[in-house]
Amino acid sequence: MTPLAFDWHALLLKSVITFNxxxxxxxxxxxxxxxxxFVVSLFEVxxxxxxxxxxxxxxxxxxxxxxxxxxxVPAHNEEQGIVDTIRSLLQLNYGEFExxxxxxxxxxxxxxxxxxxxDLRKTDRIYRRTLPTARVLGIYASLEVPNLTVVDxxxxxxSDALNTGINISRYPLFCSxxxxxxxxxxxxxxxxxxFMEHPEEMVAVGGIVRIINGCEVRDGRVTRISLPxxxxxxxxxxxxxxAFLSGRIGWxxxxxxxxxxxxxxxxKKSEVMAVGGYDSTTDxxxxxxxxxxxxxxxxxxxxxxxxxxxxxxxxxEVPEKFKTLLMxxxxxHRGLLQSFSRHWRMLFNPRYGVIGxxxxxxxxxxxxxxxxxxxxxxxxxxxxxxxxxxxQEFFLLFxxxxxxxxxxxxxxxxxxxxxxxxxxxxxEDLARLIWYSIWENLGFRQLLALFKVKAFFDFIRRRRxxxxxxxxxxxxxxxxxxxxxxRPPR
Amino acid sequence: xxxxxxxxIQVLWGLGGVLTFLFLFIVVNKAMRELKERRAATLRKxxxxxxxxxxxxxxxxLGPQLGHLGGFERSVAEEILLDNARFLKGTARSRxxxxxxxxGLVQDRxxxxxxxxxxxxxxxxxxxxxxxxxxxAPELIVLMHDEVPDVxxxxxxxxxxxxxRTSIKPLVEAMQDPNRWSALRIADILAGMGTDAADELxxxxxxxxxxxxxxxxxxxxxxxxLRAPGLLLRLLTDPDRNIRARAAHSLGxxxxxxxxxxxxxxxxxxxxxxxxxxAKALGKLARPEAVExxxxxxxxxxxWVRINAxxxxxxxxxxxxxxxxxxLSSEDRYARHAAVATLEGAxxxxxxxxxxxSADEKEREQALSFIRKIVASERTDSxxxxxxxxxxxxxxxxxxxxxxxxxxxx
Numbered sequence: 001m002t003p004l005a006f007d008w009h010a011l012l013l014k015s016v017i018t019f020n021x022x023x024x025x026x027x028x029x030x031x032x033x034x035x036x037x038f039v040v041s042l043f044e045v046x047x048x049x050x051x052x053x054x055x056x057x058x059x060x061x062x063x064x065x066x067x068x069x070x071x072x073v074p075a076h077n078e079e080q081g082i083v084d085t086i087r088s089l090l091q092l093n094y095g096e097f098e099x100x101x102x103x104x105x106x107x108x109x110x111x112x113x114x115x116x117x118x119d120l121r122k123t124d125r126i127y128r129r130t131l132p133t134a135r136v137l138g139i140y141a142s143l144e145v146p147n148l149t150v151v152d153x154x155x156x157x158x159s160d161a162l163n164t165g166i167n168i169s170r171y172p173l174f175c176s177x178x179x180x181x182x183x184x185x186x187x188x189x190x191x192x193x194x195f196m197e198h199p200e201e202m203v204a205v206g207g208i209v210r211i212i213n214g215c216e217v218r219d220g221r222v223t224r225i226s227l228p229x230x231x232x233x234x235x236x237x238x239x240x241x242x243a244f245l246s247g248r249i250g251w252x253x254x255x256x257x258x259x260x261x262x263x264x265x266x267x268k269k270s271e272v273m274a275v276g277g278y279d280s281t282t283d284x285x286x287x288x289x290x291x292x293x294x295x296x297x298x299x300x301x302x303x304x305x306x307x308x309x310x311x312x313x314x315x316x317e318v319p320e321k322f323k324t325l326l327m328x329x330x331x332x333h334r335g336l337l338q339s340f341s342r343h344w345r346m347l348f349n350p351r352y353g354v355i356g357x358x359x360x361x362x363x364x365x366x367x368x369x370x371x372x373x374x375x376x377x378x379x380x381x382x383x384x385x386x387x388x389x390x391x392q393e394f395f396l397l398f399x400x401x402x403x404x405x406x407x408x409x410x411x412x413x414x415x416x417x418x419x420x421x422x423x424x425x426x427x428e429d430l431a432r433l434i435w436y437s438i439w440e441n442l443g444f445r446q447l448l449a450l451f452k453v454k455a456f457f458d459f460i461r462r463r464r465x466x467x468x469x470x471x472x473x474x475x476x477x478x479x480x481x482x483x484x485x486x487r488p489p490r
Numbered sequence: 491x492x493x494x495x496x497x498x499i500q501v502l503w504g505l506g507g508v509l510t511f512l513f514l515f516i517v518v519n520k521a522m523r524e525l526k527e528r529r530a531a532t533l534r535k536x537x538x539x540x541x542x543x544x545x546x547x548x549x550x551x552l553g554p555q556l557g558h559l560g561g562f563e564r565s566v567a568e569e570i571l572l573d574n575a576r577f578l579k580g581t582a583r584s585r586x587x588x589x590x591x592x593x594g595l596v597q598d599r600x601x602x603x604x605x606x607x608x609x610x611x612x613x614x615x616x617x618x619x620x621x622x623x624x625x626x627a628p629e630l631i632v633l634m635h636d637e638v639p640d641v642x643x644x645x646x647x648x649x650x651x652x653x654x655r656t657s658i659k660p661l662v663e664a665m666q667d668p669n670r671w672s673a674l675r676i677a678d679i680l681a682g683m684g685t686d687a688a689d690e691l692x693x694x695x696x697x698x699x700x701x702x703x704x705x706x707x708x709x710x711x712x713x714x715x716l717r718a719p720g721l722l723l724r725l726l727t728d729p730d731r732n733i734r735a736r737a738a739h740s741l742g743x744x745x746x747x748x749x750x751x752x753x754x755x756x757x758x759x760x761x762x763x764x765x766x767x768x769a770k771a772l773g774k775l776a777r778p779e780a781v782e783x784x785x786x787x788x789x790x791x792x793x794w795v796r797i798n799a800x801x802x803x804x805x806x807x808x809x810x811x812x813x814x815x816x817x818l819s820s821e822d823r824y825a826r827h828a829a830v831a832t833l834e835g836a837x838x839x840x841x842x843x844x845x846x847x848s849a850d851e852k853e854r855e856q857a858l859s860f861i862r863k864i865v866a867s868e869r870t871d872s873x874x875x876x877x878x879x880x881x882x883x884x885x886x887x888x889x890x891x892x893x894x895x896x897x898x899x900x
Contacts, residue, residue: 051609053644058576121872122874122875123871124830124831124870125831126828126869139871199672199674397495397502401501404509405505407509411509411513415512418516418519430520
């Protein structure tokens, strides 16, 4: 009697076919979710534009009841542009605000530049150390600019710097701003509006982040807006438009916004302090804070709002090199995985409302597993080809549908931009946006999926690297600086 | 599989059609908008000089100067008038209101208040607010019952802009309904309407719900109504701590020195927000009899009370500053630190540091004695910096001597 031979070939065939069928259903579900998010965002953008009048901001500016804001700027080795950034922040169009710069153990001349530019002097200011932080070495105030405070502290990372800023700040709202970003003149007026409309419920508000590469910047202000010349940053422009205008707006309407960009967000200080401030053990402190706020407030059964508003703009520089992009996306995805692993109890838990039953499952299935499924999908197509079971006609048609759908979503984001904010006014910019919306789906998105897969393995291996942005710089060159030490990765 | 392929081909055609539609929509929409903007800019160039001449006093009426206007021309004329309304006051502002009435723009917008779409009603209320025609008041009062919150709020703000006696009552009534209105925003509108609105609030204060009362107390302070102090002084003993705190703050804003005895009592309130606001208000009144009690609360267990007391003393001139200098020798560490920080902010520390270079020995001794007190208070960051960077070598030397290592506690 011959032993029964196991048919490996048949098993492989069956696996590849089953997986390919799964990919098709996955693709359909994912795109239905994207489409629904786009429809929700479209209605919200139209509603937002219709309900926004110039006089709203005029009233917020004039009113004595407008909440004062502390702008927190964590800075680590930012000698190149820190003075310009602070000057532009001090010129913001807003009633009462202070700027708190936290020099987080810079090894370059960041502190010296600030001392010189604003005639700073060390003070004995007292403050309540509510959140634990690395040691504060000195607090500096300016005689010229009374609403500027500079804190010098030992290196503790961005979260630690922000927590120090929260401890020292005076006002009930704080706005976190990256030292290498540019905030539009009226951005504070716009971002505070939801707090004025719902003062008791509002906990955090995020603004839109736009890409500064290619724009002209003078005296810390964006004076001419145009698209970058190189392809990689333009792909990111399209990606950001899609993420902010049809992603975050949609989630915000569903009251499930999980991310407020660290580059620009406004928070109620008391609520952030109540959850222990920023967490320095994750790679994306902004995401972790928002998820923590949701978890705590839902547990307490508090009525609250965390929203995204699309018109307060923060301009920021994006990577122009693949290596830098890889590091940035690796960190973002690792941060997502870290936050997810900490708050998994919220998943599918109706106690956390839409967040537990919709937003977190979405992030699990599409953001975390999505890149794997996408990459495995490509591999299984190759396997199917070599096994001789690839229906080439079907594959090509399916690929075309996938690409067309991706193009549709990107162009839909361009449409949202065109009917609302129209930041890129020229015809050439519009043509390039549409052109890159098409090409983005033929390589760039697949590359991002690969980056995320790599990030997953880094997360498993508990690798933590901040990575350097390798700023090309959008400002005019700064004067020569005193000798600086090495710039360690964050 | 054949059927699936056909289905995919149909999906592709569908997606291709949607993409083409999107593309055309974006392009046509942009082109139309730019054409409209250009036409409006050309018209604006033509109409604006004539409108500005009228606004600046030329002629009795604007209509004859503009001639017959079609629908688009009227909308451009309205835009010009309302843009200028934002910056003008007095007679010029009244002439804009008169022109809006004469051109029928007020009537158009009043009619638009009944439009079935909410954003059109909101837009009409917004524009009527800028036109400031009292004729719109009755319709705007009706609009305050609109089912859409945004529309209601715009109607309320428009009524606030009209600034007529008839607008006040419905706004005060709105504060009584916390489910439909944000008391904070209504109070903000009322505060901008001056003392008449404040008087109405005083009369109706007891009918307001608790959260609206807090907002109303703030509003009374900002409006500085002569009828408010009696109520505010009574509210210093209200059972609600937020109302007591806001009442103290508002009394500080009104600024009558006769409030001092009542505010001094509030310095001993059991709740720290009340003590903090009373300290702040006393600083604003700046009466000498408040110096000693404020110096006492520098030792308060609550941080905000100490800070406000120190700031209050700082704003009281020489007597307040002397009290802060006295607090440098306090046994209480927090009082000493609050005093040092405030004296630095007031420039007093710099002044004494500068005196170290004086030719007068008595002055130098006085400065040294002051600086020793600061050193004893254990807050020496500022002095250390002066010891390292002061322009005069003599000062640097003397400071370094006083700050010698054993003397400065970590």
